Amino acid sequence: xxxxxxENKYPTTNIKTNDFKKQIELIKDAKLEFIGVDQLLKILVxxxxxxxxxxxxxxxxxxxxxxxNAWPILKDKKIPFILFVSTREVNAKHPNYMTWDQIREIxxxxxxxxxGHSFSHEYLVDFTKEDIIKDIQKxxxxxxxxxxxxxxxxxxxxxxxxxxxxxxVVDFGYKLAFGQHSGVIHxxxxxxxxxxxxxxxxxxxxxxFNFLLNTSPLPHKFNKPEDKLLTNNNPPNIEIEFLxxxxxxNCFSNEGDQWGPSEVTFLDDNWIxxxxxxxxxxxxxxxxxxxxLNDGSWGWFGRQFVINx
Ligand SMILES: [Zn+2]
Numbered sequence: 001x002x003x004x005x006x007e008n009k010y011p012t013t014n015i016k017t018n019d020f021k022k023q024i025e026l027i028k029d030a031k032l033e034f035i036g037v038d039q040l041l042k043i044l045v046x047x048x049x050x051x052x053x054x055x056x057x058x059x060x061x062x063x064x065x066x067x068x069n070a071w072p073i074l075k076d077k078k079i080p081f082i083l084f085v086s087t088r089e090v091n092a093k094h095p096n097y098m099t100w101d102q103i104r105e106i107x108x109x110x111x112x113x114x115x116g117h118s119f120s121h122e123y124l125v126d127f128t129k130e131d132i133i134k135d136i137q138k139x140x141x142x143x144x145x146x147x148x149x150x151x152x153x154x155x156x157x158x159x160x161x162x163x164x165x166x167x168x169v170v171d172f173g174y175k176l177a178f179g180q181h182s183g184v185i186h187x188x189x190x191x192x193x194x195x196x197x198x199x200x201x202x203x204x205x206x207x208x209f210n211f212l213l214n215t216s217p218l219p220h221k222f223n224k225p226e227d228k229l230l231t232n233n234n235p236p237n238i239e240i241e242f243l244x245x246x247x248x249x250n251c252f253s254n255e256g257d258q259w260g261p262s263e264v265t266f267l268d269d270n271w272i273x274x275x276x277x278x279x280x281x282x283x284x285x286x287x288x289x290x291x292x293l294n295d296g297s298w299g300w301f302g303r304q305f306v307i308n309x
Contacts, residue, residue: 001180001196002059005069011201017069019204024079026206027055030213036080037113037153044194045175047187053216057081058178058196060117060155062090062098067106075111084117084155084178087142100146107147114143116151116174125160125229125306132168140172153177160284160306162229166192179228182288182302186217188243193228195302211298218291218299219243230285230307235276238287240301245269249299251289257281264289280307 003013005020015023027034035043035054042048057074059066062085074081083106089097106112118124119138127135143150152175156165159180169177169192176191183195197203197212221241230236235255247269253262256278263275274287288302 001178001198002057002066002070003061003200004063005065007063007065008201014201015199015204016201017073019201020070021073022206023199023204023209024073024077026209026213030210032213034079036111037082037115041152041175044185044187044189044191053184058084058115058155060084061086061121062103062117064096064098064102067098067102071106071112075109078111080111080113082113082115082153084115085143086117086119086121086157087139088120091142104147113153114147114151116140116143116154116172118157121157123160124157124165125162125308129164129168132165136168136172156180158284158306159304160228161193162306163227164229179304181286181304183300184215184217186219188219188221189217193303214297215300216293216295216297218246218249218289218301220301223301223303228303228305230280230305234279234285234305234307236285236305238274238276238303239267239272240274240289241268241271242301243270246272246289246291246299249289249291251287253280253287254282254285255280262287280305283307 002015004010005015006017007014033054035056040056043050059081062083085103090100107114116139119135124132140150154169154174154177156179176194178194178196180198181195182197185194221243224239225236251262251264251274252259255262255276265273265275267273285305285307291299293299
């Protein structure tokens, strides 16, 4: 997941263009295949079998800096991607955002695909159900007017979702939805809370990026709590039943507003409980679990909660 390109004032959501070019080379060196939305839908919705791990680049927010600095590279190399567009700022011709003409160019290129990202890009979990529906409907009116169709894939603004928002997104006809929690997608994943790795200046350095290219899914049967919106259950009781033995797993969280290891207890070889000793203090609580697998790659499973106290 990318946001800004060469907007060096914003290191946590930015990647320098030269680093982006290097990352493309590293992906090619690792012999990983870039796929677009059509292939993603075949694999995840139609459950077509596939042999090797693949990569889909996702870009959120449609900043002008994407169009200026990354689009020429992707167009030149014909690398597919999905661009998630919130429509309010685009409608308002905000100077930091792409224009509808630029978005249409990508839509018609068949290289990039436009994804849904709401109208307002506000904190949707703070909205009433009716207002969430209105917000997404407004974005759909814009997509229809400007592009002639509505997107099939959604990205939750800030990666925040509740069970209610997931259901609304399903009811709008979306086939898949991405959060902002780290991890590698598997065909058993919940199709409305897909993980992806955020790439920014710190997380985009070569060593870290190469590490990410060597990650694998940790497929699971369920993870609790199912609702990622925490109300009176902070800290939550986290339980994950994996589809494999995870006895060497380690989990980390930002409980108490500080990243560090969290205590894990085993209910079975494939079933863990993460014991958080402190509440999540910031708006978003996250945990990540990793484990080295037999092929040398690192299995990764993560989730993000949103806290509404
Ligand atoms: Zn966004």
